[in-house]
Amino acid sequence: MFAAYASKLDADDPLAGLTVGERPEPEVPAGWMTVTVRAAALNHHDLWSLRGVGLDESRLPMILGCDAAGVDEDGNDVVVHAVISDPDWRDDETLDPRRSLLSERHPGTFAQRVAVPRRNLVPKPAGLTFEEAACLPTAWLTAYRMLFTQAQVRPGQTVLVQGAGGGVATALVALGSAAGARMWVTSRDPDGAARILDSGADRLFASGERLPERVDAVMETVGAATWQHSVRSLRPGGTLVVSGATSGYAADTELNRVFFLQLRVLGSTMGTRDELVRLLALCERSGLRPVVHGVLPLEQASDGFAAMDRGDVFGKIVFVPSS
Numbered sequence: 107m108f109a110a111y112a113s114k115l116d117a118d119d120p121l122a123g124l125t126v127g128e129r130p131e132p133e134v135p136a137g138w139m140t141v142t143v144r145a146a147a148l149n150h151h152d153l154w155s156l157r158g159v160g161l162d163e164s165r166l167p168m169i170l171g172c173d174a175a176g177v178d179e180d181g182n183d184v185v186v187h188a189v190i191s192d193p194d195w196r197d198d199e200t201l202d203p204r205r206s207l208l209s210e211r212h213p214g215t216f217a218q219r220v221a222v223p224r225r226n227l228v229p230k231p232a233g234l235t236f237e238e239a240a241c242l243p244t245a246w247l248t249a250y251r252m253l254f255t256q257a258q259v260r261p262g263q264t265v266l267v268q269g270a271g272g273g274v275a276t277a278l279v280a281l282g283s284a285a286g287a288r289m290w291v292t293s294r295d296p297d298g299a300a301r302i303l304d305s306g307a308d309r310l311f312a313s314g315e316r317l318p319e320r321v322d323a324v325m326e327t328v329g330a331a332t333w334q335h336s337v338r339s340l341r342p343g344g345t346l347v348v349s350g351a352t353s354g355y356a357a358d359t360e361l362n363r364v365f366f367l368q369l370r371v372l373g374s375t376m377g378t379r380d381e382l383v384r385l386l387a388l389c390e391r392s393g394l395r396p397v398v399h400g401v402l403p404l405e406q407a408s409d410g411f412a413a414m415d416r417g418d419v420f421g422k423i424v425f426v427p428s429s
């Protein structure tokens with residue numbers, strides 16, 4: 107079958123290890139099922155994999171991709187939950203120490219077919235297209251958990267999102283706005299990111315710009331480049347949720363502010379199957395839809411990866427395999 111996969115790892119030149127071509131059909135262990143992929147969305151995770159973060163040489167070649175929507179063996183339209191936990195794990199899947207994401211240990215979704223545990227399949231709401239549904243299981247699920255499970259954002263609160271254009275960032279703005287929060291956003295390129303105002307942001311600031319007032323919560327995926335600004339933007343007792351560090355890990359911690367202002371700093375990773383079910387229901391009922399930067403045939407996957415590597419993406423890039 108046709109797939110986009112990591113054939114080698116290179117921390118400095120991730121695109122050098124991306125290959126598109128034939129791979130064997132997926133193996134289907136007991137309790138798993140094959141899904142015919144109709145759409146699969148690109149995440150920064152896929153670039154990290156090509157850099158060797160979360161993926162090691164011994165697992166190559168590895169089909170990339172966490173997100174998919176497609177059709178299962180019984181003909182049902184489904185969305186794939188990408189968090190693969192131990193079969194005996196009964197708690198929150200994101201807390202299983204042995205969990206992995208599709209494409210870390212098991213072949214991912216950038217292929218004509220993918221095998222997943224049956225319990226990782228969630229019905230696709232009829233109102234969402236395959237392309238829209240494929241954007242939800244990683245970026246949107248992460249945003250949902252950051253806002254509602256971790257920060258417990260309330261209607262009327264003010265939330266700062268660092269980095270306007272990203273897949274997680276655009277999801278945070280859309281979801282927070284739908285929940286009645288006032289959403290403020292920063293960008294390295296505020297002119298280029300002005301369209302974020304159309305998707306629910308109340309105000310847009312340049313990265314690092316002083317805010318008119320302190321906020322209740324900050325959503326961080328950028329990391330070192332924005333960390334200080336995030337800590338300094340919070341009101342006493344405010345909450346900082348971090349799920350990524352695209353620009354690096356090494357930043358001034360501002361620990362004095364963390365304890366003196368009694369800030370809550372919470373990590374967040376992906377989300378549970380139940381949270382994905384609720385997210386899908388929210389999108390179906392509210393009419394919320396992901397911002398799709400572009401849809402490409404899977405054969406052109408390298409163009410999508412290159413755009414993300416350049417930081418030249420607003421919303422999600424979706425790949426469509428030929429049937």
Ligand SMILES: NC(=O)c1ccc[n+]([C@@H]2O[C@H](COP(=O)([O-])OP(=O)(O)OC[C@H]3O[C@@H](n4cnc5c(N)ncnc54)[C@H](OP(=O)(O)O)[C@@H]3O)[C@@H](O)[C@H]2O)c1
Nearest residue numbers: 150269270271272273274293294327331350352353375376
């Ligand atoms: N823990 C989890 O479960 C989880 C889930 C999803 C994603 N993540 C992580 O979260 C991060 C974002 O993921 P994504 O898929 O949304 O990536 P993406 O679509 O490539 O977005 C990158 C974002 O980072 C901003 N940015 C990048 N470099 C920056 C810099 N030097 N200074 C300021 N802003 C910068 C961009 O905003 P502007 O261009 O507007 O400035 C943009 O919002 C990644 O590191 C990813 O691995 C983690």
